[in-house]
Amino acid sequence: MDSIPAFPGIVDPEMAAALTLQPAWSTAINAVWCRDLAMMRLLFDQGRVFWNDGTPALPRVVDLTLPRPGRDLPLRLYDPVGDGAPRPALVFLHGGGYVVGTLDTHDVICREFAKASGHIVVNVDYALSPEFKFPRAVEEVVAVGRWLKALGGEWGIDPARVAVGGDSAGAGLSMGAMLTQRDLFQAAWLVYGAFASEETPSRRLYSGPEWGLTPEYRTFYRSAYYARAEDAEDPRAVACRAADLAGLPPLLLAPAELDPLRDDSYVLAERVAAAGGQAEVVPYLGCYHGFLHMTKHLAKARQAVADGAAFVRRVLGD
Numbered sequence: 001m002d003s004i005p006a007f008p009g010i011v012d013p014e015m016a017a018a019l020t021l022q023p024a025w026s027t028a029i030n031a032v033w034c035r036d037l038a039m040m041r042l043l044f045d046q047g048r049v050f051w052n053d054g055t056p057a058l059p060r061v062v063d064l065t066l067p068r069p070g071r072d073l074p075l076r077l078y079d080p081v082g083d084g085a086p087r088p089a090l091v092f093l094h095g096g097g098y099v100v101g102t103l104d105t106h107d108v109i110c111r112e113f114a115k116a117s118g119h120i121v122v123n124v125d126y127a128l129s130p131e132f133k134f135p136r137a138v139e140e141v142v143a144v145g146r147w148l149k150a151l152g153g154e155w156g157i158d159p160a161r162v163a164v165g166g167d168s169a170g171a172g173l174s175m176g177a178m179l180t181q182r183d184l185f186q187a188a189w190l191v192y193g194a195f196a197s198e199e200t201p202s203r204r205l206y207s208g209p210e211w212g213l214t215p216e217y218r219t220f221y222r223s224a225y226y227a228r229a230e231d232a233e234d235p236r237a238v239a240c241r242a243a244d245l246a247g248l249p250p251l252l253l254a255p256a257e258l259d260p261l262r263d264d265s266y267v268l269a270e271r272v273a274a275a276g277g278q279a280e281v282v283p284y285l286g287c288y289h290g291f292l293h294m295t296k297h298l299a300k301a302r303q304a305v306a307d308g309a310a311f312v313r314r315v316l317g318d
Helices: 013-018 023-032 039-051 107-117 136-155 168-182 201-205 216-226 229-233 263-275 299-316
Strands: 061-065 075-079 087-095 121-122 156-165 187-191 253-254 255-258 279-281 283-289
Touching: 013 283, 023 039, 039 107, 061 136, 075 107, 075 136, 087 107, 087 136, 087 168, 087 299, 107 121, 107 299, 121 136, 136 156, 136 168, 136 283, 156 168, 156 299, 168 187, 229 263, 229 283, 253 263, 253 299, 255 263, 263 279, 283 299
Parallel strands: 087 121, 087 156, 156 187, 187 253, 253 279, 255 283
Antiparallel strands: 061 075, 075 121
């Protein structure tokens, strides 16, 4: 962990203000979080309506279904141009501890990314836990990648230029899919993901309830997600468990400073670099876990989307 820099540890004023915008909702969801899964999902969905309000219109937004054994997989395609010409794409995987989240909860992020990049975004409504255990969601992401390689051209996607990415659990799923098939995606945008299992400075500093992602929460997510205790050793679940991280595409890691998972991005980047790969870390100072939703109120959320879009454009082209 030699690559982890010193940080100021000061909350961004816009971040502090944004956290006060839904006081009644915050009280309600904190009362049920990790205690009542049905209410968690309901309130999570309701809360994201606020953050998604006023999202940009795009020429083409299409809901699709990818037939799969046991469960058809809902997708949503965001096309910022709509002219049918083949262009790169990002497969986007939402966060939510593997237990909450839908196509709608992260709609604003997908729209903003498509608009900023000029690329198509494919939003994936992967199987949630505990109803579906690891590695089901990883396998679904791999299936989407393979489908785009085979048939993406029918939807205006260049099958040779497909990235993957997401926030939190979505970043972890992105790594799981890439470690399943290392040539499947050509770039990855990974926002405040969990990639390691060791204790880090950020986990010690930011695990209190005031920071929003407590050890209790993380234990709940893992117990819901894993089918067996051994799953915690599987690199598809915890990327830094991989004996070899060679052969991955270029990565942009985007941690929030005031997040227990912040240092996971540095640990992963260090190990990818040691294996000969490319991994850039761009931290967002003064921000909490989950800040990416706040593009309407937080300049650093908008900057994170712009940085991700610029990175994917740089790797995949226009």
